[in-house]
Amino acid sequence: MQLAFCLYKYFPFGGMQRDFLRIAQACQARGHAIRVYVLEWQGEVPPAFEVVHVPVRALFNHRRYRKYTEWVQADLARCPAGRVIGFNKMPGLDVYYAADPCFEDKARTLRNPLYRLGGRYRHFAAYERAVFGSDSRTEILLITKAQLPVFSRHYGTPPERFHVLPPGIAADRRRPADADEVRAGLRAEFGVTGNAFLLVQIGSGFKTKGVDRSLKALAALPDTLRQRTRLLVIGQDDPKPFKLQAATLGVSERVQFLKGRGDVPRFLLGADLMIHPAYHEAGGIVLLEAMVAGLPVIATKTCGFSHFIAEAEAGAILPEPFDQARFNAEVASTLNDAGQRRRWQANGLAFAARADLYSLAERAADVILQRPAREPGSR
Structure with a gap:
């Protein structure tokens, strides 16, 4: 037919x-x-x-x-x-x-x-x-x-x-056997060394996805933590207004914008935390892609797939209406709590193994x- x-x-x-x-x-x-x-x-x-x-x-x-x-x-x-x-x-x-x-x-x-x-x-x-x-x-x-x-x-x-x-998670998003090697390679490529943290935000349409909120959260980190933290924003959009915002907030050196690309799984393995404070999002498949890769997530409840993250206990879901101060605090506390990130990672991988996400x-x-x-x- x-x-x-x-x-x-x-x-x-x-x-x-x-x-x-x-x-x-x-x-x-x-x-x-x-x-x-x-x-x-x-x-x-x-x-x-x-x-x-x-x-x-x-x-x-x-x-x-x-x-x-x-x-x-x-x-x-x-x-x-x-x-x-x-x-x-x-x-x-x-x-x-x-x-x-x-x-x-x-x-x-x-x-x-x-x-x-x-x-x-x-x-x-x-x-x-x-x-x-x-x-x-x-x-x-x-x-x-x-x-x-x-x-x-x-x-x-x-x-x-x-x-x-x-959901329809692609097979290449699931955490592979060589995840540690892929993680090390990605972090070396982007100069994330030692005890530094790497945040990622992935999705086309930076305004809708709340990149402005992410930049504010980065700028609000305590000084010593901010100096150890990088944010990579990946997607199809014009980054110019957000680069201007980053400059105004004094975090230009901590942020890098990348165009949409085919090797997203590497970033899911190489990062420490995904942030996705979207204004509105019918689904948000990237949240689940992060979870099945073992990457903790902080997102807004407006994302249609956020309930999976909450059910799996694989991250933090922020209620509506959005509170920037609460988001800022959640990002900071998560980066400071390695045990929490490990628990969220383990929970997400266990959920990915038993739920129909594919x-x-x-x-x-x-x-x-x-x-x-x-x-x-x-x-």
């Missing part, structure tokens, strides 16, 4: 993009053909994937996304697919993978009411309603149960259309392929 996957942008280091790739490859392994509609594709194209670059432009993103949808729907009318699977919210989907939080909820709780008068709001609200509305037929793949009541509250979505997936792609493929095939020209 021909499957059509829709996502605005693919790049190798985004969490949603990596989930898309694993799900599409799981479907391909079952004998189905993969076509992908994108505005932009970065990196290598997997074997036998048909990548269709949608040639539309607009001054504003929401208008470009509308043109993308119209172009894709016209192309599907010419070249039908048995299923249409979306990784961004848009009309006409058979299955949607809910990588993003509820737009309507954010618009009503985090924005000025005047925001809802603009064209950007009207576009994204309509596209979300096309997926979650009670009269829609789209099946919805959720990456955490916490998403379900939020969408249901705003849209009255029938519960049978929701499918909660287990089958997201297979379960998603089950839902996609069990749905009745669409008729040519439908929807």
Whole structure:
């Protein structure tokens, strides 16, 4: 069967993009053909994937996304697919993978009411309603149960259309037998020697992920501890405003920004602590990747996967509303307590050995392929 996957942008280091790739490859392994509609594709194209670059432009993103949808729907009318699977919210989907939080909820709780008068709001609200509305037929793949009541509250979505997936940790994130050697090599490469500490924050979209909060926590460390601590921030984004913030806080020499990269497992093994004080995060797969590598985590409860860290007792989860002083104190106390870090590491590895943290792609493929095939020209 021909499957059509829709996502605005693919790049190798985004969490949603990596989930898309694993799900599409799981479907391909079952004998189905993969076509992908994108505005932009970065990196290598997997074997036998048909990548269709949608040639539309607009001054504003929401208008470009509308043109993308119209172009894709016209192309599907010419070249039908048995299923249409979306990784961004848009009309006409058979299955949607809910990588993003509820737009309507954010618009009503985090924005000025005047925001809802603009064209950007009207576009994204309509596209979300096309997926979650009670009269829609789209099946919805959720990456955490916490998403379900939020969408249901705003849209009255029938519960049978929701499918909660287990996480999808890649096998190369699990702690290997040579972890100590990899750790030593990474720390030597970045000049982390002796009794120095290495913090990592990993994820594209530095503002959303709370990099500003991490820089404040680094600056708030007691002087002797701060001089022993390095922070590596890894992800796809413009680091300039955060470098300026680091300079203002006086920690520029303690921080290094790296672009998204394929050797993230080395950093998970080489670091002493992952910090992830995100403002909002539907999932946060990097938290679980850290846990299965044996790296303790401090994150915010707003992260969809934070409950796994709490259940495993593999780190500290900060409640909402966020308290910067509490985060600062948690980072400092964790760095000063080697015993706590060892306990969190042991707990995380034990949880990783017994819990299903790995089958997201297979379960998603089950839902996609069990749905009745669409008729040519439908929807």
